[in-house]
Amino acid sequence: MNMYEWLQTTLFFVLLLLAIKPLGSYLAKVFQGDRTFLSPVLIPCENFLYRICGVDKDEEMQWQRYAWALILFNIICGVALLAILLLQGILPLNPQKLPAFSWPLALNTAVSFMTNTNWQNYGGESTASYFTQMAGFAVHNFLSAATGIVVAIATIRGFVRRRLSEIGNFYVDLARCTLYILLPISLVFAVFLVSQGVIQNFSGYKTVPLVQATSYDKPKLDAKGKALKDAKGNAVTETVTVKEVTIPMGPVASQEAIKELGTNGGGFFNANSAHPYENPTPLSNIVEVFLILLISGSLTYTFGVMAGNTRQGWALLAVMLAILVTATVVLYCAETSGNPLVAKLGVHGVNMEGKETRFGVIGTSLFAAATTGTSCGAVNAMHDSMTPLGGMVPLSLILLSEVVFGGVGTGLYTMIAFVVIAVFIAGLMIGRTPELLGKKIEVREMWMSIITVLTSGVLVLIFSGLALLLPSSVSSMANPGAHGLSEVLYAFASMSNNNGSAFAGLNGNTVFYNLSGAIAMFLGRFAPIVASLAMAGSLAGKKYVPPSLGTLPTDKIPFALWLTLVILIVGALTFFPALSLGPIVEHLIMLGGK
Amino acid sequence: MKELRPALLMFLLFTVICGGIYPGLVTGIAYALFPSQAQGSITTDKNHREIGSPLIGQPFSDAKYFWPRPSATADFGYNPMASGGSNSGPTNPDYLKTVSDRVKAQHDAGALGNIPSGLVQASGSGLDPDLTPDAAEVQVARVAKARGMAEHQVEKLLADCTKDRQLGFLGEPRVNVLELNLALDKQESR
Numbered sequence: 001m002n003m004y005e006w007l008q009t010t011l012f013f014v015l016l017l018l019a020i021k022p023l024g025s026y027l028a029k030v031f032q033g034d035r036t037f038l039s040p041v042l043i044p045c046e047n048f049l050y051r052i053c054g055v056d057k058d059e060e061m062q063w064q065r066y067a068w069a070l071i072l073f074n075i076i077c078g079v080a081l082l083a084i085l086l087l088q089g090i091l092p093l094n095p096q097k098l099p100a101f102s103w104p105l106a107l108n109t110a111v112s113f114m115t116n117t118n119w120q121n122y123g124g125e126s127t128a129s130y131f132t133q134m135a136g137f138a139v140h141n142f143l144s145a146a147t148g149i150v151v152a153i154a155t156i157r158g159f160v161r162r163r164l165s166e167i168g169n170f171y172v173d174l175a176r177c178t179l180y181i182l183l184p185i186s187l188v189f190a191v192f193l194v195s196q197g198v199i200q201n202f203s204g205y206k207t208v209p210l211v212q213a214t215s216y217d218k219p220k221l222d223a224k225g226k227a228l229k230d231a232k233g234n235a236v237t238e239t240v241t242v243k244e245v246t247i248p249m250g251p252v253a254s255q256e257a258i259k260e261l262g263t264n265g266g267g268f269f270n271a272n273s274a275h276p277y278e279n280p281t282p283l284s285n286i287v288e289v290f291l292i293l294l295i296s297g298s299l300t301y302t303f304g305v306m307a308g309n310t311r312q313g314w315a316l317l318a319v320m321l322a323i324l325v326t327a328t329v330v331l332y333c334a335e336t337s338g339n340p341l342v343a344k345l346g347v348h349g350v351n352m353e354g355k356e357t358r359f360g361v362i363g364t365s366l367f368a369a370a371t372t373g374t375s376c377g378a379v380n381a382m383h384d385s386m387t388p389l390g391g392m393v394p395l396s397l398i399l400l401s402e403v404v405f406g407g408v409g410t411g412l413y414t415m416i417a418f419v420v421i422a423v424f425i426a427g428l429m430i431g432r433t434p435e436l437l438g439k440k441i442e443v444r445e446m447w448m449s450i451i452t453v454l455t456s457g458v459l460v461l462i463f464s465g466l467a468l469l470l471p472s473s474v475s476s477m478a479n480p481g482a483h484g485l486s487e488v489l490y491a492f493a494s495m496s497n498n499n500g501s502a503f504a505g506l507n508g509n510t511v512f513y514n515l516s517g518a519i520a521m522f523l524g525r526f527a528p529i530v531a532s533l534a535m536a537g538s539l540a541g542k543k544y545v546p547p548s549l550g551t552l553p554t555d556k557i558p559f560a561l562w563l564t565l566v567i568l569i570v571g572a573l574t575f576f577p578a579l580s581l582g583p584i585v586e587h588l589i590m591l592g593g594k
Numbered sequence: 595m596k597e598l599r600p601a602l603l604m605f606l607l608f609t610v611i612c613g614g615i616y617p618g619l620v621t622g623i624a625y626a627l628f629p630s631q632a633q634g635s636i637t638t639d640k641n642h643r644e645i646g647s648p649l650i651g652q653p654f655s656d657a658k659y660f661w662p663r664p665s666a667t668a669d670f671g672y673n674p675m676a677s678g679g680s681n682s683g684p685t686n687p688d689y690l691k692t693v694s695d696r697v698k699a700q701h702d703a704g705a706l707g708n709i710p711s712g713l714v715q716a717s718g719s720g721l722d723p724d725l726t727p728d729a730a731e732v733q734v735a736r737v738a739k740a741r742g743m744a745e746h747q748v749e750k751l752l753a754d755c756t757k758d759r760q761l762g763f764l765g766e767p768r769v770n771v772l773e774l775n776l777a778l779d780k781q782e783s784r
Contacts, residue, residue: 004759004763004764007763008763008764011763049604049607052603052607053599053600053603053604053607054599054600054603055600055604065597068597069597069600069601072597072598072601073601073604073605076601076602076605077605080605080609123676123677123678125674125675125676125677126675126676134613134614134617135609135613135614136613138612138613138616138617139608139609139612139613141612142608142612143605143608143612171600171601171604174604175604178608178611178612183611183612183616186616187616187619187620190620190624191620191623191624191627191628194620194624194627194628194631194632195627195628195631196631197631197635197649198631199631199632199633199634200617200620200621200624200625200632201621201624201625201632201633201634202621203633205675206634206636206644208636208644208645208646208647209643209645209646210646210652210653211645211646211652211654211659211772211775211776211779212652212653212654212655212656212659214653214655214670214671214672215670216669216670218669242670245652245672245673245674245675246674246675247634247636247646247647247650247674248674248675249633249634251617251620251621253620253624253632254616254617254620254621255617258612269677269719270676270677270678271677271678271679271718271719271720271721274677274679274717274718274719275677275719275721276649276650276651276719276721276722276723277634277649277650280635280649281760281764281765282759282760282764282765282766283760283761283764283765285765286764338711339684341684341685341690342684342690342693342711342714342715345690345693345694345697345714346697346701346707346708346709347693347697347708347709347710347711347714347715348708348709348710348711349710349711349712349728350711351684351711351715352663352711352712352715352717353679353680353682353684353689353715353716354679354680354681354715354716354717354718355715355717355718356717356718356719356722356724357663357712357717357722357724357725357726357766357768358722358724358765358766358768359765359766360765360766363764363765379718380718381679381718382678382679382680382681382718384679384681384682384683385679385680385681385682385683385684385718386684387684388684388685478681478682478683479681479682479683479685479686479689480686480687481685482685483683483684483685483686486683487683503681504678504679504681505681505682505683586683586684586685589685590684590685
């Protein structure tokens with residue numbers, strides 16, 4: 001790395017770490033119902049909301065009711081989005097007169113946005129109207145992010161509360177999260193992104209002349225829309241000259257801010273954050289990475305504050321940070337060493353396929369590691385075109401169940417499940433009673449943690465296996481050989497873990513991928529959520545056991561190292577065979593020059 | 595089903611807040627503070643005609659223009675209605691053939707030696723408006739010859755159009771191809 005790259009990276013992480021404590025404390029205040037600097041403005045809004053919705057803000061819920069309210073709320077969100085997509089043609093704010101989504105695509109997309117995945121089997125600029133983007137996608141970006149965060153908060157309450165059966169009020173948590181946290185931060189950063197060149201308007205698409213006209217061969221179609229062929233079976237084409245192009249417009253900045261902040265990742269445009277109107281400058285790029293990591297990082301501090309042990313929060317953050325930095329460095333090294341097969345053709349320089357000039361390799365590596373370590377899934381470069389080991393980094397970060405910062409909320413509750421497992425295994429090995437923050441870890445907690453951690457792995461392996469057995473789904477691969485396997489593996493890893501990024505060569509818009517993906521996204525989202533809430537309910541009811549000589553300290557460096565190992569071992573045991581057949585084999589082939 | 599009412603109403607209210615009020619507010623502030631950026635940073639010529647945005651690359655293939663990076667967008671390169679990359683894997687034989695053809699095209703057009711990767715590998719958006727300075731440098735001789743300009747004149751324009759890292763340290767130095775080509779045309783018409 002050169003001096004500029006070091007400076008950029010170091011400064012970035014310093015600023016991120018500086019933001020974590022203040023925001024983490026603020027989050028704790030919001031969820032504990034304390035006054036904050038926004039309270040004078042927002043308390044009246046909040047009370048108005050509760051009055052209309054008939055919510056008693058002092059009423060607490062047991063975990064079963066909390067989970068039911070959450071699932072019902074999310075289903076309402078999903079059904080509403082499904083309706084919007086299927087009715088797009090007759091809804092307003094559609095200057096391009098885009099038609100409705102087909103039903104398998106609509107179902108996949110609705111589940112995708114409801115579950116914070118934002119897997120996209122469509123290109124935004126050519127498929128989704130402004131109404132769909134704002135009233136559909138943007139709303140879900142907020143609400144699905146809030147859903148993840150409140151589950152993490154409820155899980156924390158499980159450790160904090162003693163001999164109580166309630167874990168909070170879902171509606172109050174959701175409303176506070178959206179009003180106090182997501183909306184204000186998004187508003188500020190959306191305006192900042194506009195200053196860099198991200199667009200924000202409701203105009204129709206703009207037509208501009210090209211400086212130099214271009215032309216291309218267009219296949220001729222018959223009356224039925226099928227491609228015409230000549231006597232030899234070759235497609236008949238006609239040359240079309242293009243003198244002007246249509247540039248898409250839209251309310252992008254408002255969506256871009258929450259897309260990163262809420263680790264949603266659904267791009268306004270097909271190219272996502274590689275598109276110059278979503279991410280126009282190196283500064284906008286680094287700010288977007290900052291937003292992706294901001295809330296998940298801060299929640300570790302919130303956890304520490306609420307649990308009365310801030311060292312515990314820092315310990316979790318240290319584990320996340322260590323893996324993220326390592327991943328970024330590996331990715332950077334793989335991409336800067338370039339592709340030897342391309343170098344042989346008389347080309348010098350880093351691997352630029354799928355990358356944008358303005359970000360540089362370090363801006364691309366940071367973004368790719370952050371977006372897959374969290375459940376964001378926005379991309380500023382095409383992961384499919386990275387070198388095999390470079391592409392394995394985002395894939396592996398997703399397969400580690402997204403605990404490297406992780407999705408907003410999801411990262412923390414999944415990390416807590418890993419902590420429970422690590423405490424339990426350590427307890428078995430050294431003969432200490434498994435306890436975490438004064439709560440005994442028993443069979444029920446172990447079950448729930450295992451469900452939280454392993455659901456996605458099971459889904460990935462089963463669905464990838466199924467896809468490889470079906471000839472129709474194999475033909476969706478864009479690249480032959482080992483790389484094709486990586487594409488399928490990445491697709492199901494991304495959907496089961498609610499990431500949403502893709503090895504995008506794979507054509508996911510088929511009935512099989514749309515439906516299997518919808519199932520994977522739904523289960524991958526709600527099984528861990530229900531398990532985490534169940535664990536919270538069970539923990540909240542337990543009495544506090546003060547730490548004794550027999551207690552394993554979970555806020556010190558040895559435990560942080562142990563936790564890192566547990567995360568890596570669980571990931572490796574589950575996925576090593578699949579990874580060796582995909583990216584690792586491809587790396588060897590590339591080095592072998594075949 | 596006593597949860598139905600609060601869940602449904604809360605969803606509807608937040609749809610209004612997050613899907614209507616929030617984007618509306620952002621649009622209002624954006625138009626007040628950064629009207630040009632909010633509407634796509636579109637540049638106009640001296641007759642106030644819109645001639646494209648420096649953020650959105652355009653296809654150039656004429657010898658007298660600097661060529662941008664390859665673009666994998668559908669139908670034709672730099673189609674703003676179909677942003678996206680090639681998604682070609684690094685060992686895909688078809689892809690390697692494509693790169694090989696692009697290298698040959700550069701050599702045929704007069705570029706010497708190894709070609710900078712950015713000039714033969716497609717961008718992620720397919721709309722990348724920039725080149726690295728070395729990718730522009732290999733084209734200087736061709737452009738100068740096609741325009742009958744001295745190479746040092748083209749070099750000078752190129753240097754003028756090269757932007758340093760943002761704030762001095764972010765990203766990479768780069769050249770905006772549309773701006774550079776418009777500057778060339780302007781110079782010639784003078």
